Amino acid sequence: MNIKEFVNDKNILSQYENDLRSLVEIPSVSGSTEGSYPFGRECARVLDKALEISKGYGFMTENHDYYCGSAILGESGTEIGIITHLDVVPAGTGWSYEPYTITADKGLYIGRGAADDKGPLLMGMYAMRYFRENNIALPFAVRLIMGCDEEVGSTDLEHFKTVRKPPVFSFTPDADYPVCVGEKGIMRIKLNLGKAEKAIEGLNAGTVSNAVAGQAVAVINGKEYRYKGITAHASTPEKGKNAISLMAKDLIEKGIVPESNKTAFEFIYKSAGEYLGSTLGIAFSDQNFGYLTCVASVLKIEGGNICQSFDIRYPTSRTFEELYSAIQSTITPHGFEIADSNKNSKIKEGYFKSPESREIKALTSACEEVLGYQCSPYTMGGGTYARSMPGAVAFGARIKEYADLLGDGRGKAHDRDEYIAIDEVKRGIEIMIKSLLNIGAAYSG
Template identity: 30%
Template sequence: MTILDRSYIQEQIKGEKDNLIRDIASLVEIPSIRHVENKYENAPFGKDIRDAFDMFIKIATREGLLCEDFEGFALHAEYGKGDEIIGILGHLDIVPIFEDDQWNTDPFKLVEIDGHLYGRGVNDDKAPLIAALYALKILKEANVEFKRRVRLIIGGAEETTWECMEHYFSNNPQPIYSFSPDGDFPIVNGEKGIINYTYTYSAITDVDSMHNLIKIETKDEDGFVCDYAKVTFKSSNIDKLKELLKEAESIVIDGEKVIVIYTGLRALSRNPHRGINALFKLGKDLNHLIELNAKGQYLRRLLNQYFLDDVKGEKVNLYDEDEVMGFTTLCLKNVNFRNEEIVIHFDFRYPKSSNKNHIKHTFEKIAEDNHIQLTITKELDVHYVSPESELIKNLQMAYKNVTGEDAELFSKGGASYARTLKEGVVFGPTFSGDTPNTHKANENIKLQTLFKAIEIYCEAIYLLACK
């Protein structure tokens, strides 16, 4: 138990509600999407992320925290004393607005509806960072004695290239223990390895047929199951082609051209089993087309041999399942077939029981066998913290002290700053039953979730830094 009564912390949170929401709103109003085309000194990720950094520094300084900026790559806000550091890691950059027509509110204006706060970045990761700051503020104002320093460590490129943390830890020591409020409660102590690949093929000598696949266009975005594909055929027997396109959402005839739309169910690329891939529907229809041009046949073979109806890597013989971290996932994110070039983007994630070198060798061999250019666009190793860690034990205690429930450990396919740490895990703020719509339209955080997270973070900071 802490020296702070639960009712005391709850009263402090209640009293700070308006200030808390105002601070979150000030960050959500900044469209902190990476734009390197307008980068400048101390703003390597562009003006908007720089503005978000400045706003956070303003808030933290107001609360008596000592702030230091590391050339706009990262910053920290610190309170406490002692040689050892407890880290709380989060980020202020956000993903773009992929589905602007599906938002019910302005994504860059914080709106409260039915006990939820809506806005891009409100759950990932602006409100959780402010929650951690307010937890530190409550303990500070209660005159709790700190035996370790607590650092809120903030990055600006979590959604992209992660050089923010590389830069930060090249200038600062690792905290002794850390958590990231950038995911789920209770405790995410494992994160799967991630490798994002691009296959590019441009050496096809085409041979026309009755039905000719001439273009595929999918959404130019990252991190999702492909849920939309616009496909253009040229056919000498349009009526026959229409009969064979059984999976199409819509078909429009434009002279000799047949424009076909395929739709699926959107899901994050780390969870392809939760979505429906529009490209799988295209692949099934291509299998109906016996008389197909050479380019279409080539793509059909690739889809059938390595991707079609597979979300676990079984077709490439890489399926693996770890009893602690779960199974491998393979997500076909998009295919673009234009300008005489086929480009395939896919995402592979794996548990700690898998061998990264074997995975990479497998996809390299596929590229070699099919005369494809292979590019790795993202690579993150498996991260896992033992259940016996003192960090885990203290966070479990903090969670149970507040909720009365045991803090179960689990793994995810996502990526958080916990990966940059020797002793770091994801710790909230989302509870089971919440629907935060992270990276999607109508991103939100439930106010009661936010308040409960602050209680838990007060407890966790106390146990790690004060007790």
């Protein structure tokens, strides 16, 4: 059976749908430790199911203490990795379909995890099936790594690296095609802007650390002030409008801010009103990534202090420590201080891989052959498993033509009615098969 016949085979697609449904039916939100299950019972249950499916297709399997698992094709000492995850974000509300099953409708597979990342996980597994079932040997083993903590902290891969040697090269189908050759570093930092006067009874803006604040509320002298902006992911702040800046500007102009807090509010207004990091003294850009982005995300009063949090995505030509030091130098003269940061995180630094490497060229060529158009490698501000594993890049599984089929706010990863298109599955499996063939040819040449 050739590749086209394999990906279009009705029995293969039926098996894929059934396998995907069996994984999506398990609400595997990464949670607290339960006994020997580091991310809770549901993540353990979905890993057991994924390993059961893998074993059923003849692959050797490994359970890495329920942090993650592996399905392995071949026995070579050299390994190529496909890094995926089984944990999902909570379904939330407002779905038009049942979130924890698979509904096949309008040419789509719809359900939580269909795109992020249970669907792509199975695409990797089915690419491996093609080689096994057609007795096609590769000059390396293929290890499908199935994690359980990608959405929370990627501690699953940290554990993997203590029990197994990382593959020589890996890709994670947890972004968009073509190849993402670089991800910006991620800094999360909280600044203490000083004691809030008693007149300021409340400040509450933003809901998550990695997004432009869409709403802001201040209670001053018993009166409530509400402001609405436009939220956007921290990697694309230009799409948003920060409610924190709107609030600070209005309160300053109306003379409502207590005198002793005016410096803090001026700083809040300026830093939340731009997204290049100029106010923090860290603005810069480089040729691989473009400009640094800096988003004011959450504003609160904590322990009587005004605390403003920032999500900073930075090009890899500067380090976390350099930016941390620059921020300290900028804020100290104002009497502000750093209250907290992700300084000790193991996944804060980004990566950049040469687009000219043989592996990147192999993936790019496969992508172009299947999709039929030029596929130039790109960089991004988002974060994937690729920053957690040496020699890894993000590659797929979203194909741009299938990205917005249900309209704004629906269908994408983390959205309501999350989906992966059936044609996207077929083309994605084909891309992965050809990518492995191309890498094999590059390694054998």
